[in-house]
Amino acid sequence: MMPDPIQTALERLEILGRISDDPSRLVRTFLSPANRVAAETVGAWMEAAGMETSHAADGTIRGILPGTDPTAKPLLLGSHLDTVIDAGKYDGALGIIAALAAIESLPEPPAHPIHLLGFSDEEGVRFHTTYLGSRSVTGPLDAETLATPDASGRSIAEAIEKEGWHEGATTIHYEPRSTCGYVELHIEQGRVLEEAGEPACVVSAISGQARVTVSLDGLADHAGTTPMPLRRDALGGAAACILEAEAIACADPPLVITVGSISIHPGASNCIPGSARFTIDLRHPGDERRLHHLTALEEKFAAIATERGLGFHWKLVQDDPSAPCDPALTDALLEALESVSGSRRSMPSGAGHDAVALSKLGPIAMLFLRCREGLSHHPDEFASPEDIATGIHILTRFLARL
Ligand code: GLV
Ligand code: MN
Numbered sequence: 001m002m003p004d005p006i007q008t009a010l011e012r013l014e015i016l017g018r019i020s021d022d023p024s025r026l027v028r029t030f031l032s033p034a035n036r037v038a039a040e041t042v043g044a045w046m047e048a049a050g051m052e053t054s055h056a057a058d059g060t061i062r063g064i065l066p067g068t069d070p071t072a073k074p075l076l077l078g079s080h081l082d083t084v085i086d087a088g089k090y091d092g093a094l095g096i097i098a099a100l101a102a103i104e105s106l107p108e109p110p111a112h113p114i115h116l117l118g119f120s121d122e123e124g125v126r127f128h129t130t131y132l133g134s135r136s137v138t139g140p141l142d143a144e145t146l147a148t149p150d151a152s153g154r155s156i157a158e159a160i161e162k163e164g165w166h167e168g169a170t171t172i173h174y175e176p177r178s179t180c181g182y183v184e185l186h187i188e189q190g191r192v193l194e195e196a197g198e199p200a201c202v203v204s205a206i207s208g209q210a211r212v213t214v215s216l217d218g219l220a221d222h223a224g225t226t227p228m229p230l231r232r233d234a235l236g237g238a239a240a241c242i243l244e245a246e247a248i249a250c251a252d253p254p255l256v257i258t259v260g261s262i263s264i265h266p267g268a269s270n271c272i273p274g275s276a277r278f279t280i281d282l283r284h285p286g287d288e289r290r291l292h293h294l295t296a297l298e299e300k301f302a303a304i305a306t307e308r309g310l311g312f313h314w315k316l317v318q319d320d321p322s323a324p325c326d327p328a329l330t331d332a333l334l335e336a337l338e339s340v341s342g343s344r345r346s347m348p349s350g351a352g353h354d355a356v357a358l359s360k361l362g363p364i365a366m367l368f369l370r371c372r373e374g375l376s377h378h379p380d381e382f383a384s385p386e387d388i389a390t391g392i393h394i395l396t397r398f399l400a401r402l
């Protein structure tokens with residue numbers, strides 16, 4: 001008897017959820033050993049499904065299912081293999097596994113070739129710059145991006161050269177308009193579907209997001225002998241900046257600003273912090289508001305630094321405008337959604353997705369699945385087997401009618 005693709009998908013999610021760089025929690029980052037094992041594992045599953053596989057040196061894996069129409073452009077499906085630190089097992093992995101199950105469920109070979117992509121980086125954990133895997137299939141990363149350092153000072157270019165999956169690697173690249181689009185299934189990572197009592201919906205657009213690295217430089221000095229008015233405490237300045245960012249975001253919903261990482265030097269209890277470096281992640285569905293707040297935040301931080309006698313450096317690492325989903329491709333997904341779940345719900349996404357990078361090539365569409373309490377980027381992230389089955393049915397119907 002043929003294995004049931006949905007049961008197989010659920011088992012595969014568990015397997016991927018155990019492939020981690022850290023035995024005590026789920027973490028797979030760009031070019032890490034676990035990310036490579038995850039790509040190899042997915043590649044073997046793609047081959048078992050009759051796909052021809054290839055991989056890029058940065059660890060992105062691709063499976064190709066040929067179409068019956070030799071003139072048809074390929075349809076791209078996919079999501080990311082990498083995770084945040086102490087992640088749940090659904091963010092990213094589910095999109096790849098569900099797409100594979102939908103391919104395995106097709107009653108007959110598709111007219112269009114289907115290319116399934118497992119991207120090496122969407123989260124941007126290691127280099128604080130997102131979509132490295134998905135951006136790379138739209139063209140080479142630019143020199144400035146390739147020079148971005150990780151916490152140890154190693155650049156992206158150097159990391160790919162020294163840590164990449166070079167054996168048998170090929171360039172995975174698509175020209176604009178060379179595909180008929182990109183479709184991604186992902187957990188919602190919010191509570192709208194749970195509150196509506198619906199398993200799935202389509203996405204109308206993905207919010208724009210900017211990522212910035214901020215450095216403040218003061219003077220490391222003796223904690224016992226330096227009077228308070230004479231200090232140039234970089235961490236004190238960072239704290240003032242962080243609270244300012246929070247106040248700005250609270251005053252203009254749906255703006256969201258997050259400081260998710262901070263490091264200080266020298267980092268000893270009896271030393272005044274001489275330098276502080278922290279990240280900013282700023283998102284808004286409106287491009288004009290995003291840019292307005294980005295400028296306002298830089299001005300506020302500069303003023304705080306001046307007031308406290310601190311050196312200030314602001315580096316914009318990434319700035320993506322919001323990405324609208326394509327009406328025609330989304331309509332086809334909506335038809336499949338309605339026929340399986342009876343709903344025609346659509347919502348914007350506050351989370352970033354590989355679809356943003358792929359929008360450079362052509363139309364994009366996304367399907368969201370309900371997740372428990374909207375929780376994500378957390379080990380308790382959960383989507384029910386029933387909802388996953390619904391998502392696979394929707395994708396299968398979408399592919400079968402393409
Ligand atoms: C990806 O999960 C992001 O939106 O940060
Ligand atoms: Mn994701």
Ligand code: MN
Nearest residue numbers: 084091123377
């Ligand atoms: Mn994520």
